Amino acid sequence: MQFTFYKYQGTGNDFVMIDNRTSIFPKNDTKLVERLCDRRFGIGADGLILLENHDKYDFTMVYYNSDGNESTMCGNGGRCLVAFAKQMGVISDKAEFEAVDGYHFATIDSNNIISLQMKDVDVVEVKESYTFLNTGSPHHVEIVEDLAHYNIKEEGAKIRYSNLYGKAGSNVNFVAQLNDDTFAVRTYERGVEDETLSCGTGVTAVAIAMFVTKKTTSNHIKLNVEGGKLAVNFDEHNGVFTNVNLIGPATFVFEGIINC
Numbered sequence: 001m002q003f004t005f006y007k008y009q010g011t012g013n014d015f016v017m018i019d020n021r022t023s024i025f026p027k028n029d030t031k032l033v034e035r036l037c038d039r040r041f042g043i044g045a046d047g048l049i050l051l052e053n054h055d056k057y058d059f060t061m062v063y064y065n066s067d068g069n070e071s072t073m074c075g076n077g078g079r080c081l082v083a084f085a086k087q088m089g090v091i092s093d094k095a096e097f098e099a100v101d102g103y104h105f106a107t108i109d110s111n112n113i114i115s116l117q118m119k120d121v122d123v124v125e126v127k128e129s130y131t132f133l134n135t136g137s138p139h140h141v142e143i144v145e146d147l148a149h150y151n152i153k154e155e156g157a158k159i160r161y162s163n164l165y166g167k168a169g170s171n172v173n174f175v176a177q178l179n180d181d182t183f184a185v186r187t188y189e190r191g192v193e194d195e196t197l198s199c200g201t202g203v204t205a206v207a208i209a210m211f212v213t214k215k216t217t218s219n220h221i222k223l224n225v226e227g228g229k230l231a232v233n234f235d236e237h238n239g240v241f242t243n244v245n246l247i248g249p250a251t252f253v254f255e256g257i258i259n260c
Contacts, residue, residue, distance in 0.1 A: 001026075001260045005036070005043060007253040008084055010076035010114075012197025012227020014253070016043050017084045020050040020062070030068030032260055037066035043258060046189070046196050049077050051085060054098055058091050061099040065191025073101040073136025075200020075246045079114040082106045083250035101136040114250050118204050121241040124212045131209035135244070138170040139205035143215075147176035147184055152195040156188020173202045175210070181218040183210060185225050197227030200246050207232035208241055 003025070006017040016036055018025055026032060027050070036042045050062040061081050065071045078099060085091045086108055095106045106116045118135055125132040130142040140159055144150050156172040164170070172188040185206050187199035203223040210216050211234075220233040230248040234241045 002257060003260065004255065004257050006084060006087070006255045007043065007045065008080035008250060009227075009253055010080045010198065010200065010250045011225050011230055011248055013076035013199065014045045015077050015080050016045045016048040017081065018048070018050050019088055021053050021059075023052075025050055027062065030064075032068075033064045034066065034068035035260070036258070037064075037068075043256075046192055047071070047074060047077055049074075049081050049084075051081060051088065051090070057096040057098055057103070059085055059095070059097045061097055061104075063100065065189075067191050067193070069191060070100075071191050072138070073099050073119070073201055075116060075118060075136065075202075075204055076198055076248075076250075077200070078104060079106070079116050079200065079246065079248065080250040082108055082114050082116065083112050083252065087252065099136070108250075112250055113247065115245050115247045116200070118201070118244040118246055121208055121244065122239070124208060124239070126213060131213060132170070133205050133208060135201045135204040135208070137201040138165065138168070139202055140164070140170045140172045141206050141209040142172070142174055143176065144174045147174055147186060150174055150186065152186050152188050156195065157193070160188060160190050171199065171202055173199070173206050175206055177210070177215055178224065181216050181220065182222040182224065183207075183215075185223050187225075195226075198225040198230065200230070200248075203230050204232050204244060204246050208234065208244070211236065212239075
């Protein structure tokens with residue numbers, strides 16, 4: 001099999017993109033997805049995303065983690081897919097698409113800054129030392145000391161595989177507050193099973209968690225991740241978060257052809 005692929009990254013969270021509107025990709029071949037995402041024997045990426053047709057919206061997003069398994073929503077991947085859809089001529093400056101967690105709307109400007117509307121959030125579990133919520137994917141949010149030197153992979157894996165979240169596990173975000181409306185975030189992602197340079201659903205979860213736990217009163221929050229800067233804004237009423245938007249760049253890296 002031979003595939004044309006496109007590589008994109010959103011604040012260091014990188015993805016293999018394949019235009020699957022003609023249904024050429026063997027979607028059940030998890031080993032193939034894993035091999036394409038492998039950084040030594042494949043193209044290398046945190047995940048693989050298929051651009052597919054939709055009978056109502058502009059396109060469908062199908063997302064796989066680098067372990068080859070189809071996964072829950074990926075915010076940075078969604079932003080990158082919007083940029084890819086523009087490159088493919090599917091959209092111009094706005095998009096409506098369906099992902100595993102439902103409908104999404106996005107806009108893209110001339111500098112490839114994408115604002116992606118995320119799912120509404122109406123359940124936020126606040127515990128003594130952490131917060132848990134689902135922003136399209138499940139996220140554990142925890143403030144830690146000395147974030148720059150924190151062992152993200154080791155400590156993240158402990159929480160991801162703990163009895164807290166059962167077999168499915170959770171993504172884990174470690175946070176440091178920088179000022180009234182700015183937070184630094186490092187994320188351990190399940191499916192990648194390591195730290196990634198950025199996680200879109202993760203920073204969305206952090207923004208909401210910091211608001212709920214009164215670390216900030218702002219509804220426009222800046223998130224510094226290892227791969228760059230993102231922003232999240234939202235509306236909140238009686239504990240329900242709507243109009244949640246993840247904002248940041250999506251960058252085309254390269255394209256190529258691979259024989260599998």
